[in-house]
Amino acid sequence: MNRPAAVRRRVVAAVVLAVAAATTAACGTETPSVPTPAHTARFSRSLHDLLPQSVRSRGVLRVGTDASYAPMSAFGPDGLTIIGMEPDLGAQLGRVLGVRLQFDQNDFSKLLGRVADGKLDLAISAVTDTPQRAVNVDFVNYFSTGTSIVVQRGNPAAVTELKDLCGKVVAVENGTTQVDLLRRTQKNCGSKPIRMRTYPTNSDALVQLRTGRAVAVLNDYPPAAFLVSDVRTRSQYQLASNEQFEPGLYGIVVAKDQPQLRDAVRGALQQLLRSGVYADVLAGWHVQEGAVRQITVNSGR
DSSP: OOOOHHHHHHHHHHHHHHHHHHHHHHTTOSSOOSOOOSSOOOOOHHHHHHSOHHHHHHTEEEEEEOSEETTTEEEOTTSSOEESHHHHHHHHHHHHHTSEEEEEEOOGGGHHHHHHTTSOSEEOSSOBOOTTGGGTEEEEEEEEEEEEEEEETTOTTOOOSGGGGTTSEEEEETTSHHHHHHHHHHTTOTTSOOEEEEESSHHHHHHHHHTTSOSEEEEEHHHHHHHHHSTTTTTTEEESOSOOEEEEEEEEEEETTOHHHHHHHHHHHHHHHHHTHHHHHHHHTTOGGGOOSSOOBSOOO
């Protein structure tokens, strides 16, 4: 997953331009988005018929997300509309399945439980597929990325690697794979353990970094790239290095007792991948480097 710095800088700039364009478009409209994909998503009767009767009756799939993770999912300027690559991908999935995907804000750490107990039909929120999580829910994989270290602009604590976090305060969002990554890193810290602080949202964790109460925040690469280049935040943050740690797969979360829904979502994603719509959506947000070549289920390492 490591890439030359020059390539990475181009990707970072492109991510910011995409988010800026979408948030500008959000002003005064109820359906902000990047440009419509060049390819067309087509309705599939067979996939629609796989949906639970309750979903077909109401015409809506209830989707949970934590909208604090631009450019994947984030609130637009109105503070209500959720925009990003994931809502745009969800809109295209809805066209194939013949229903609307309704994205609602949820606590990230509660997403899997809410899907498992039926309060949500799906979770689409940059959730990394892991064997531990796949014990309780299923994942339909749609994106690949790794973890980046975000530090204050100027990097006053001179952090470049995970081992540099030993003995320091690090802020992360509760329930994320970054929490697990820091716990594994602890084993090599000896008498100077990482002082990990967890928060309900990624935005809360970033407040700790911005105010100097933490020396770093761990984010997936696309949100980290956005932070360090967006005109509103680039004076405050930078990447500690160009390295992505422990690359993994994002998955759409589906309850274990809904295998037909899982298969419908997988089939719809496969159609979007074959038709070119999937590539269009990722390109619209300039996150195409995270594209997968096939749609898999429960493929986390």
